[in-house]
Amino acid sequence: MTSPPAAIRPEDEVVDLCRDLIRIDTSNYGDNSGPGERDAAEYVMARLTEVGFAPELIESVPRRSSVVLRIPGTEPTRPALVLHGHTDVVPANAADWSVDPFAAEERDGLMWGRGAVDMKDMDAMILAVVRDMGRTGWRPPRDLIVAMFADEENGGRLGAQWLVRNRPDLFEGASEAISEVGGYSVDIDGRRTYLLQTAEKGLAWLRLVADGTAGHGSQVNTDNAVTALAGAVHRIGEHAWPLRLTKTVTQLLDGVAELTGTSYDPEDISTIESLVDALGPAKKFVGATLRTGANPTQLEAGYKANVIPGQATGALDVRLIPGDEHEVMETLRRLAGPDVRIEDIHRDTGLEVPFSGTLVDAMVAAIDAEDPGARVLPYMLSGGTDNKSLHRLGIAGYGFAPLRLPPDLDFAGMFHGVDERVPVDALRFGVRVLERLVRTC
Numbered sequence: 001m002t003s004p005p006a007a008i009r010p011e012d013e014v015v016d017l018c019r020d021l022i023r024i025d026t027s028n029y030g031d032n033s034g035p036g037e038r039d040a041a042e043y044v045m046a047r048l049t050e051v052g053f054a055p056e057l058i059e060s061v062p063r064r065s066s067v068v069l070r071i072p073g074t075e076p077t078r079p080a081l082v083l084h085g086h087t088d089v090v091p092a093n094a095a096d097w098s099v100d101p102f103a104a105e106e107r108d109g110l111m112w113g114r115g116a117v118d119m120k121d122m123d124a125m126i127l128a129v130v131r132d133m134g135r136t137g138w139r140p141p142r143d144l145i146v147a148m149f150a151d152e153e154n155g156g157r158l159g160a161q162w163l164v165r166n167r168p169d170l171f172e173g174a175s176e177a178i179s180e181v182g183g184y185s186v187d188i189d190g191r192r193t194y195l196l197q198t199a200e201k202g203l204a205w206l207r208l209v210a211d212g213t214a215g216h217g218s219q220v221n222t223d224n225a226v227t228a229l230a231g232a233v234h235r236i237g238e239h240a241w242p243l244r245l246t247k248t249v250t251q252l253l254d255g256v257a258e259l260t261g262t263s264y265d266p267e268d269i270s271t272i273e274s275l276v277d278a279l280g281p282a283k284k285f286v287g288a289t290l291r292t293g294a295n296p297t298q299l300e301a302g303y304k305a306n307v308i309p310g311q312a313t314g315a316l317d318v319r320l321i322p323g324d325e326h327e328v329m330e331t332l333r334r335l336a337g338p339d340v341r342i343e344d345i346h347r348d349t350g351l352e353v354p355f356s357g358t359l360v361d362a363m364v365a366a367i368d369a370e371d372p373g374a375r376v377l378p379y380m381l382s383g384g385t386d387n388k389s390l391h392r393l394g395i396a397g398y399g400f401a402p403l404r405l406p407p408d409l410d411f412a413g414m415f416h417g418v419d420e421r422v423p424v425d426a427l428r429f430g431v432r433v434l435e436r437l438v439r440t441c
Contacts, residue, residue, distance in 0.1 A: 197399025
């Protein structure tokens, strides 16, 4: 008599799901010229329908596809929880990589490929946990809204933002959300610590426009648009933004100081930077959350070397400390000067939510169950996530894609970087933590 086949657990298939997703090219070029997310959305639909669910595929425009599924919980009077990912990725230049970025090769215990950390790893964890619900019939305490969004890498305008504006019914009754970029481990003075994202900086992509008098390049021109723009770009690029520690950043620094047995002065940047350095690879994220930053990213003017153009334009990527938006814009207008105007390309809000409450307690407990004795600290993300869009509906968003990582792995540096990769053991660890969380929160 043969034994019945062993039950499939989420950790048994999370690696395969991640591999499959990476192999679907969903590059987002920001101009709707790429392949879109349709193929990945259809893959997600198939994986969910084959275990008995009926998700909805929604397109804002052709091939820009999101998938949403609502699973009733056992305590329907409680607010719903949104568990979301995005299936698009930033483009990858294969010539720069050690491997084919869309081959999803497994080498030395790591899964390589575009999206391995941003964020098809978490997408695979979500799918593995939800598929286990479908196969075995267990249900979470709260209603669970599972979403795989399009277009996150371009601000979510054709994904989460579009759904919030056009289909808010999908998120009815939800109070909290979980997605990227948090829950990953760092080593602090020999103690494994998981960084839970409770805040993210605001976003402003801005255009600088200088108008001048067009003319021959040989003539005297005191109304040169290029000169005006260059001055504005230089002043903004060189501006020293003031130190501004939010509650989240202060809580993180307090925790690192405790773990390292040191102290810091909130007014002394050198003492703060020593704590940031103790975070290892994560210091790239954390170091950018101590103050607002404004980076010039594009310049455009003229069509011929001997013609003074009538207009010159540039672009800025501004990442703002939450709550400082008005002050930052006033400073930018002053630095740009009277001859350069500032226009919006895209703006989104900064977020900061409490490092406390039932959901946070459940996240900490889920980590502790799989990695006893590890610490969990809050941090602010220097970038942004689709939680910004859900915030418009009053949904408090957290970053919790749990991964137990080797201390020397430059995890933060692989976001939008070359040779993106994630340990397969970290995927299996993460899906166990995520399942515990969804079962208990």
